[in-house]
Amino acid sequence: MxxxxxxxxxxxxxxxxxxxxxxAGNARALEVLDRRQVVLVDAERRGAKQPFHFAEPLALKxxxxxxxxxxxxxxxxALGAVRQVLETLRERGYGLTGCAILTASGRSLPDxxxxxxxxxxxxxxxxxxxxxxxxxxxxxLHIPVSPIRExxxxxxxxxxxxxxxxxLKRQLADAGRTLGPPWTQDQxxxxxxxxxxxxxx
Numbered sequence: 001m002x003x004x005x006x007x008x009x010x011x012x013x014x015x016x017x018x019x020x021x022x023x024a025g026n027a028r029a030l031e032v033l034d035r036r037q038v039v040l041v042d043a044e045r046r047g048a049k050q051p052f053h054f055a056e057p058l059a060l061k062x063x064x065x066x067x068x069x070x071x072x073x074x075x076x077x078a079l080g081a082v083r084q085v086l087e088t089l090r091e092r093g094y095g096l097t098g099c100a101i102l103t104a105s106g107r108s109l110p111d112x113x114x115x116x117x118x119x120x121x122x123x124x125x126x127x128x129x130x131x132x133x134x135x136x137x138x139x140x141l142h143i144p145v146s147p148i149r150e151x152x153x154x155x156x157x158x159x160x161x162x163x164x165x166x167x168l169k170r171q172l173a174d175a176g177r178t179l180g181p182p183w184t185q186d187q188x189x190x191x192x193x194x195x196x197x198x199x200x201x
Protein backbone atom coordinates (compact mmCIF):
# COMPACT_ATOMS: atom_id res chain seq x y z
CA MET A 1 0.00 0.00 0.00
CA UNK A 2 1.41 3.40 -0.92
CA UNK A 3 1.82 5.92 1.87
CA UNK A 4 -0.53 8.83 1.40
CA UNK A 5 -1.12 10.47 4.75
CA UNK A 6 1.32 11.72 7.40
CA UNK A 7 1.09 10.71 11.05
CA UNK A 8 3.08 11.63 14.15
CA UNK A 9 3.49 9.88 17.49
CA UNK A 10 3.51 11.75 20.78
CA UNK A 11 5.18 10.24 23.83
CA UNK A 12 4.95 11.02 27.53
CA UNK A 13 7.38 8.82 29.44
CA UNK A 14 7.43 7.79 33.09
CA UNK A 15 9.66 5.50 35.14
CA UNK A 16 9.29 2.13 33.49
CA UNK A 17 6.55 2.93 30.99
CA UNK A 18 5.26 5.50 28.53
CA UNK A 19 2.02 6.64 26.93
CA UNK A 20 2.30 6.62 23.13
CA UNK A 21 -0.37 8.14 20.90
CA UNK A 22 -0.29 8.29 17.10
CA UNK A 23 -2.24 11.12 15.49
CA ALA A 24 -3.13 12.36 12.03
CA GLY A 25 -5.39 15.06 10.61
CA ASN A 26 -4.69 18.76 10.32
CA ALA A 27 -4.56 21.91 12.41
CA ARG A 28 -8.36 21.95 12.72
CA ALA A 29 -9.21 18.30 13.24
CA LEU A 30 -7.35 15.71 15.29
CA GLU A 31 -7.56 12.01 14.43
CA VAL A 32 -6.21 9.48 16.93
CA LEU A 33 -4.89 6.46 15.04
CA ASP A 34 -3.25 4.42 17.75
CA ARG A 35 -2.59 4.60 21.48
CA ARG A 36 -0.80 2.24 23.75
CA GLN A 37 0.95 1.98 27.06
CA VAL A 38 4.49 0.82 26.42
CA VAL A 39 6.27 -1.15 29.15
CA LEU A 40 9.97 -0.28 29.14
CA VAL A 41 11.38 -2.61 31.78
CA ASP A 42 11.80 -6.27 32.57
CA ALA A 43 9.63 -6.62 35.67
CA GLU A 44 11.77 -9.51 36.92
CA ARG A 45 14.98 -7.44 36.99
CA ARG A 46 15.59 -5.77 40.32
CA GLY A 47 15.83 -2.02 40.13
CA ALA A 48 14.70 -1.79 36.51
CA LYS A 49 11.77 0.55 37.05
CA GLN A 50 13.88 3.12 38.91
CA PRO A 51 17.40 2.31 37.71
CA PHE A 52 19.15 5.37 39.12
CA HIS A 53 17.49 4.98 42.53
CA PHE A 54 18.66 1.38 42.59
CA ALA A 55 22.17 2.39 41.52
CA GLU A 56 22.51 5.10 44.18
CA PRO A 57 24.14 2.93 46.90
CA LEU A 58 26.26 0.88 44.48
CA ALA A 59 29.91 1.35 43.68
CA LEU A 60 30.33 3.43 40.53
CA LYS A 61 31.32 0.52 38.27
CA UNK A 62 28.43 -1.59 39.56
CA UNK A 63 26.08 1.34 38.99
CA UNK A 64 27.35 1.76 35.43
CA UNK A 65 26.86 -1.95 34.74
CA UNK A 66 23.33 -1.92 36.16
CA UNK A 67 22.35 1.13 34.12
CA UNK A 68 23.86 -0.37 30.98
CA UNK A 69 21.87 -3.58 31.38
CA UNK A 70 18.66 -1.65 32.02
CA UNK A 71 19.31 0.61 29.03
CA UNK A 72 19.75 -2.36 26.69
CA UNK A 73 16.41 -3.85 27.73
CA UNK A 74 14.53 -0.55 27.64
CA UNK A 75 16.03 0.32 24.26
CA UNK A 76 14.88 -3.01 22.82
CA UNK A 77 11.34 -2.57 24.17
CA ALA A 78 11.06 1.01 22.92
CA LEU A 79 12.37 0.09 19.48
CA GLY A 80 9.92 -2.81 19.25
CA ALA A 81 7.00 -0.59 20.21
CA VAL A 82 7.83 2.17 17.76
CA ARG A 83 8.49 -0.31 14.97
CA GLN A 84 5.15 -2.00 15.64
CA VAL A 85 3.30 1.33 15.45
CA LEU A 86 5.20 2.26 12.30
CA GLU A 87 4.20 -0.99 10.61
CA THR A 88 0.57 -0.78 11.78
CA LEU A 89 0.22 2.74 10.44
CA ARG A 90 1.91 1.81 7.18
CA GLU A 91 -0.63 -0.96 6.65
CA ARG A 92 -3.36 1.67 7.02
CA GLY A 93 -1.78 4.00 4.48
CA TYR A 94 -0.03 6.38 6.87
CA GLY A 95 3.60 7.37 7.01
CA LEU A 96 5.16 8.10 10.40
CA THR A 97 6.80 11.45 9.73
CA GLY A 98 7.76 12.53 13.25
CA CYS A 99 7.83 11.85 16.96
CA ALA A 100 7.11 14.41 19.69
CA ILE A 101 8.68 13.58 23.05
CA LEU A 102 7.58 15.57 26.08
CA THR A 103 10.57 16.61 28.16
CA ALA A 104 11.31 18.23 31.51
CA SER A 105 13.56 21.28 31.84
CA GLY A 106 15.98 20.16 29.19
CA ARG A 107 19.03 20.92 31.33
CA SER A 108 22.17 18.87 30.71
CA LEU A 109 22.98 16.31 33.35
CA PRO A 110 26.42 15.95 34.96
CA ASP A 111 28.44 12.72 35.12
CA UNK A 112 27.07 9.64 36.84
CA UNK A 113 28.91 10.17 40.12
CA UNK A 114 27.39 13.64 40.48
CA UNK A 115 23.93 12.35 39.56
CA UNK A 116 24.05 9.60 42.19
CA UNK A 117 25.08 12.12 44.84
CA UNK A 118 21.89 14.16 44.35
CA UNK A 119 18.35 12.88 44.87
CA UNK A 120 16.95 15.61 42.62
CA UNK A 121 19.37 14.66 39.83
CA UNK A 122 18.48 10.99 40.24
CA UNK A 123 14.85 11.84 39.48
CA UNK A 124 15.88 13.99 36.52
CA UNK A 125 18.17 11.29 35.17
CA UNK A 126 15.49 8.62 35.34
CA UNK A 127 13.08 10.79 33.40
CA UNK A 128 15.74 11.43 30.78
CA UNK A 129 16.67 7.74 30.69
CA UNK A 130 13.22 6.62 29.56
CA UNK A 131 12.81 9.49 27.11
CA UNK A 132 16.19 8.75 25.54
CA UNK A 133 15.29 5.18 24.64
CA UNK A 134 12.47 6.50 22.45
CA UNK A 135 14.70 9.14 20.92
CA UNK A 136 17.26 6.47 20.04
CA UNK A 137 14.57 4.12 18.71
CA UNK A 138 13.22 6.79 16.39
CA UNK A 139 16.70 7.67 15.17
CA UNK A 140 17.30 4.02 14.27
CA LEU A 141 14.05 4.01 12.31
CA HIS A 142 14.85 7.38 10.66
CA ILE A 143 11.91 9.14 12.31
CA PRO A 144 12.62 12.80 13.15
CA VAL A 145 12.28 13.60 16.85
CA SER A 146 10.93 16.89 18.22
CA PRO A 147 11.39 17.45 21.97
CA ILE A 148 8.72 19.65 23.55
CA ARG A 149 9.05 20.89 27.10
CA GLU A 150 5.95 19.76 28.95
CA UNK A 151 5.53 23.09 30.72
CA UNK A 152 5.48 24.85 27.32
CA UNK A 153 2.95 22.54 25.68
CA UNK A 154 -0.24 24.48 26.45
CA UNK A 155 1.39 27.73 25.34
CA UNK A 156 2.97 26.31 22.20
CA UNK A 157 -0.05 24.35 21.00
CA UNK A 158 -2.54 27.24 20.56
CA UNK A 159 0.10 29.30 18.78
CA UNK A 160 1.20 26.46 16.48
CA UNK A 161 -2.29 25.17 15.73
CA UNK A 162 -3.93 28.63 15.76
CA UNK A 163 -6.74 27.30 17.90
CA UNK A 164 -7.74 28.76 21.30
CA UNK A 165 -6.63 26.62 24.21
CA UNK A 166 -10.22 26.05 25.34
CA UNK A 167 -11.06 24.64 21.90
CA LEU A 168 -8.01 22.39 21.95
CA LYS A 169 -8.99 20.98 25.32
CA ARG A 170 -12.54 20.45 24.09
CA GLN A 171 -11.29 18.51 21.05
CA LEU A 172 -9.10 16.35 23.28
CA ALA A 173 -12.03 15.68 25.62
CA ASP A 174 -14.26 14.79 22.64
CA ALA A 175 -11.60 12.37 21.39
CA GLY A 176 -11.56 10.69 24.78
CA ARG A 177 -15.32 10.27 24.82
CA THR A 178 -15.19 8.69 21.38
CA LEU A 179 -12.24 6.43 22.14
CA GLY A 180 -13.06 5.49 25.71
CA PRO A 181 -10.48 4.76 28.40
CA PRO A 182 -7.60 4.97 28.86
CA TRP A 183 -7.61 8.68 28.09
CA THR A 184 -5.83 10.31 30.99
CA GLN A 185 -3.56 13.35 31.11
CA ASP A 186 -0.80 11.15 29.70
CA GLN A 187 -2.70 10.32 26.52
CA UNK A 188 -4.04 13.85 26.13
CA UNK A 189 -0.63 15.47 26.40
CA UNK A 190 1.02 12.88 24.15
CA UNK A 191 -1.71 13.41 21.54
CA UNK A 192 -1.42 17.19 21.76
CA UNK A 193 2.36 17.08 21.40
CA UNK A 194 2.01 14.89 18.34
CA UNK A 195 -0.62 17.24 16.93
CA UNK A 196 1.73 20.22 17.33
CA UNK A 197 4.49 18.47 15.42
CA UNK A 198 2.05 17.24 12.77
CA UNK A 199 0.85 20.81 12.19
CA UNK A 200 4.43 22.04 11.85
CA UNK A 201 4.91 19.67 8.93
